[in-house]
Amino acid sequence: MLIQKSLLLAAASLVAADGAAVRDWSEAVSKATAAVAKLSQQDKINIVSGVGWNKGPCVGNTAPVSSIGYPQLCIQDGPLGVRYGSSVTAFTPGIMAAATWDIDLMRQRGQYMGAEAKACGIHNLLGPVAGPLGKSAQGGRNWEGFGPDPYLTGIAMSETIEGMQSSGVQACAKHFIMNEQELNRDTMSSNVDDRTMHELYLWPFADAVKAKVASVMCSYNKVNGSWACENSHIQQGLLKEELAFPGFVMSDWNAIHTTTGSANNGMDMDMPGSDYNGRVVLWGPQLNNAVNSNQVSKARLDEMARRVLAAWYLVGQESGFPNINIKANVQGNHKENVRAVARDGIVLLKNENNILPLKKPKKIAVVGSAAVKNPKGINSCTDRGCNEGALGMGWGSGTADYPYFIAPYDALQTRAQADGTQISLSNTDSTGSVSGTVSGADAAIVVITSDSGEGYITVEGHAGDRNNLDPWHNGNQLVQAVAGANKNTIVVVHSVGPVILETILSTPGVQAVVWAGLPSQESGNALVDVLYGLVSPSGKLPYTIAEKPADYGTAPVRGNDMFTEGLYIDYRHFDKANIKPRYEFGFGLSYTNFTYADIKVTSNAKAGPATGDVAPGGRADLWETVATVTCTITNSGAVEGAEVPQLYITLPASAPAAPPKQLRGFTKIKLAAGASETATFNLRRRDLSYWDTAKQNWIVPSGSFEVNVGASSRDLRLKSTIEAA
Numbered sequence: 234m235l236i237q238k239s240l241l242l243a244a245a246s247l248v249a250a251d252g253a254a255v256r257d258w259s260e261a262v263s264k265a266t267a268a269v270a271k272l273s274q275q276d277k278i279n280i281v282s283g284v285g286w287n288k289g290p291c292v293g294n295t296a297p298v299s300s301i302g303y304p305q306l307c308i309q310d311g312p313l314g315v316r317y318g319s320s321v322t323a324f325t326p327g328i329m330a331a332a333t334w335d336i337d338l339m340r341q342r343g344q345y346m347g348a349e350a351k352a353c354g355i356h357n358l359l360g361p362v363a364g365p366l367g368k369s370a371q372g373g374r375n376w377e378g379f380g381p382d383p384y385l386t387g388i389a390m391s392e393t394i395e396g397m398q399s400s401g402v403q404a405c406a407k408h409f410i411m412n413e414q415e416l417n418r419d420t421m422s423s424n425v426d427d428r429t430m431h432e433l434y435l436w437p438f439a440d441a442v443k444a445k446v447a448s449v450m451c452s453y454n455k456v457n458g459s460w461a462c463e464n465s466h467i468q469q470g471l472l473k474e475e476l477a478f479p480g481f482v483m484s485d486w487n488a489i490h491t492t493t494g495s496a497n498n499g500m501d502m503d504m505p506g507s508d509y510n511g512r513v514v515l516w517g518p519q520l521n522n523a524v525n526s527n528q529v530s531k532a533r534l535d536e537m538a539r540r541v542l543a544a545w546y547l548v549g550q551e552s553g554f555p556n557i558n559i560k561a562n563v564q565g566n567h568k569e570n571v572r573a574v575a576r577d578g579i580v581l582l583k584n585e586n587n588i589l590p591l592k593k594p595k596k597i598a599v600v601g602s603a604a605v606k607n608p609k610g611i612n613s614c615t616d617r618g619c620n621e622g623a624l625g626m627g628w629g630s631g632t633a634d635y636p637y638f639i640a641p642y643d644a645l646q647t648r649a650q651a652d653g654t655q656i657s658l659s660n661t662d663s664t665g666s667v668s669g670t671v672s673g674a675d676a677a678i679v680v681i682t683s684d685s686g687e688g689y690i691t692v693e694g695h696a697g698d699r700n701n702l703d704p705w706h707n708g709n710q711l712v713q714a715v716a717g718a719n720k721n722t723i724v725v726v727h728s729v730g731p732v733i734l735e736t737i738l739s740t741p742g743v744q745a746v747v748w749a750g751l752p753s754q755e756s757g758n759a760l761v762d763v764l765y766g767l768v769s770p771s772g773k774l775p776y777t778i779a780e781k782p783a784d785y786g787t788a789p790v791r792g793n794d795m796f797t798e799g800l801y802i803d804y805r806h807f808d809k810a811n812i813k814p815r816y817e818f819g820f821g822l823s824y825t826n827f828t829y830a831d832i833k834v835t836s837n838a839k840a841g842p843a844t845g846d847v848a849p850g851g852r853a854d855l856w857e858t859v860a861t862v863t864c865t866i867t868n869s870g871a872v873e874g875a876e877v878p879q880l881y882i883t884l885p886a887s888a889p890a891a892p893p894k895q896l897r898g899f900t901k902i903k904l905a906a907g908a909s910e911t912a913t914f915n916l917r918r919r920d921l922s923y924w925d926t927a928k929q930n931w932i933v934p935s936g937s938f939e940v941n942v943g944a945s946s947r948d949l950r951l952k953s954t955i956e957a958a
């Protein structure tokens with residue numbers, strides 16, 4: 234992709250509003266090298282070892298080194314804002330940002346998160362997330378990241394990191410790697426083949442490194458039999474050599490098992506560094522002993538300290554950085570980004586008889602426990618570890634406390650009062666009494682949910698991963714009861730990921746299904762914006778919604794995971810196995826229509842291996858544009874709207890077996906009724922390459938690439954080819 238507009242924005246936002254500049258790695262590393270030369274061995278040990286859980290103001294803390302002005306480093310969750318903050322913005326989860334397919338909103342979200350973290354004195358904010366990627370729809374932490382397509386996740390990682398770091402805060406790409414489920418996450422091994430590793434799971438981390446991410450967090454699981462945080466192949470080989478990552482690798486919290494195994498195999502910082510969860514301290518004094526006994530070399534210790542300091546210099550934290558104050562009010566106007574993402578990520582799945590947008594109804598009814606705020610308090614469940622009231626995010630360490638919460642009913646009530654609409658509410662999931670609430674209403678809006686999170690909390694029997702893909706709280710029966718009494722039923726789904734909708738879709742009277750995802754604190758406002766047509770819905774699914782769970786072909790496993798599905802997850806699997814999805818990857822309706830025309834291709838793509846020098850992100854030529862595809866998008870309907878044309882490629886026959894199509898470009902175009910605009914997709918060398926396991930390189934295969942541009946992965950409107958000789 235790399236749309237021109239995004240390039241301009243990227244250049245502009247490398248310097249944030251407060252003037253913090255992201256340095257070149259070369260400058261940051263040379264400053265770090267000079268600083269390391271002044272340090273004692275104990276200083277270096279202090280820089281790379283956590284002081285312990287709850288032994289400082291943040292979830293991760295190291296000791297200061299005053300001789301070089303190095304502070305007590307504050308490392309804090311997480312991927313949607315400042316965990317444990319008192320007055321911070323609870324940004325939308327990653328999966329909602331992905332559903333917007335809007336790189337400007339993604340970048341702004343990152344920039345605002347970074348600004349809040351910096352204002353709190355946080356040096357390193359633990360996000361964004363590309364692991365889990367989301368190979369299993371039930372994976373508990375999928376919602377923290379950007380969905381199972383590596384290209385979409387890669388773009389989202391890049392935009393988020395550049396946004397965050399432009400605000401002067403170190404980002405941390407996590408969890409590296411193959412941490413695809415919560416079940417037994419800290420005992421299991423993810424056993425994956427080399428090509429799948431490169432083309433799916435490593436792909437978005439390459440984007441992160443290319444975007445100059447300061448740090449990477451290694452994960453709890455094993456990879457091909459060796460603990461991720463002690464795995465030389467993935468940390469030293471893939472990350473530091475192949476991707477030329479200059480920053481530091483920190484452990485997930487107590488993810489290491491031995492001192493020398495982690496120190497000698499690529500990990501650079503141990504977190505949190507105490508007897509957290511009953512573990513023994515493995516770095517700090519133990520690392521010092523290991524260096525003194527030559528089990529870990531002095532050069533390796535120097536390298537660790539240099540990498541940590543280089544990340545600090547990279548984002549200019551050595552001067553003027555605020556003191557730690559996680560209790561500060563740092564929200565500014567950032568709720569505007571939350572509302573925009575929550576609104577523009579809403580995916581309209583079904584809209585019969587133009588029931589939407591609502592047109593000043595005389596009477597509406599609202600149903601469901603999820604239509605109102607959690608009656609026990611919006612932050613009453615630690616780390617959002619319950620599903621009571623409206624759902625705005627999943628649960629676990631990747632959460633933040635809400636500063637306020639506008640539930641669906643709150644915003645609908647405000648709108649109804651303004652319109653003089655009568656509104657009634659049934660705020661339970663009980664089917665018994667709903668007919669009285671909804672009968673006679675012009676529209677009945679029923680809100681249902683599905684939740685998941687991190688495995689240290691179990692909610693309603695779900696130990697992180699979801700046990701199934703059904704709506705919670707008898708959502709199917711609730712919809713049936715509502716639609717049985719009102720033939721103008723609108724179903725709003727708040728969910729961490731795909732839900733099987735077959736029962737709901739086959740219920741007479743269900744006129745519309747609005748996929749409202751995970752909207753965080755601006756839930757109701759965003760929903761009203763779409764339901765009442767203040768904007769046309771413009772979100773597109775960042776994953777496939779199947780007809781039945783077995784159609785995905787993947788699910789969390791009890792023992793080691795052999796990743797036998799290889800490259801074929803989500804739509805890649807549905808396409809290969811010729812399975813009809815209920816709603817395909819990339820799908821989303823609008824209140825207007827778009828036509829596609831006039832596809833043009835220019836290309837200088839050459840078949841063969843990547844040959845460029847290795848730089849952060851991999852061989853430099855992988856990132857060069859080798860083909861450009863354009864087409865004209867026209868809003869042929871009656872109202873303004875935004876469309877997301879998507880570009881998919883099919884590799885030529887000379888390539889080894891590959892997914893039938895793969896996303897390799899998208900752009901979001903806002904158009905007034907009747908207006909047209911050119912969509913431009915710049916394809917980089919990597920976008921046309923496969924990973925050759927024998928040559929250990931990316932190869933552009935020779936022959937004819939099929940190029941399809943369309944409104945979803947199954948609604949392809951324009952076709953062309955790119956020739957590579």
Ligand SMILES: OC[C@H]1O[C@@H](O[C@H]2[C@H](O)[C@@H](O)[C@H](O[C@H]3[C@H](O)[C@@H](O)[C@H](O)O[C@@H]3CO)O[C@@H]2CO)[C@H](O)[C@@H](O)[C@@H]1O
Binds near residue numbers: 292485486630689
């Ligand atoms: O927060 C830093 C990284 O931590 C990992 O998750 C940990 C989480 O932050 C922590 O709150 C949780 O603690 C619980 C503990 O595991 C459990 O035994 C105890 O009963 O309750 C504690 C909570 O009160 O542990 C999590 C690890 O197990 C994340 O994986 C990582 O993404 C975070 O950045």
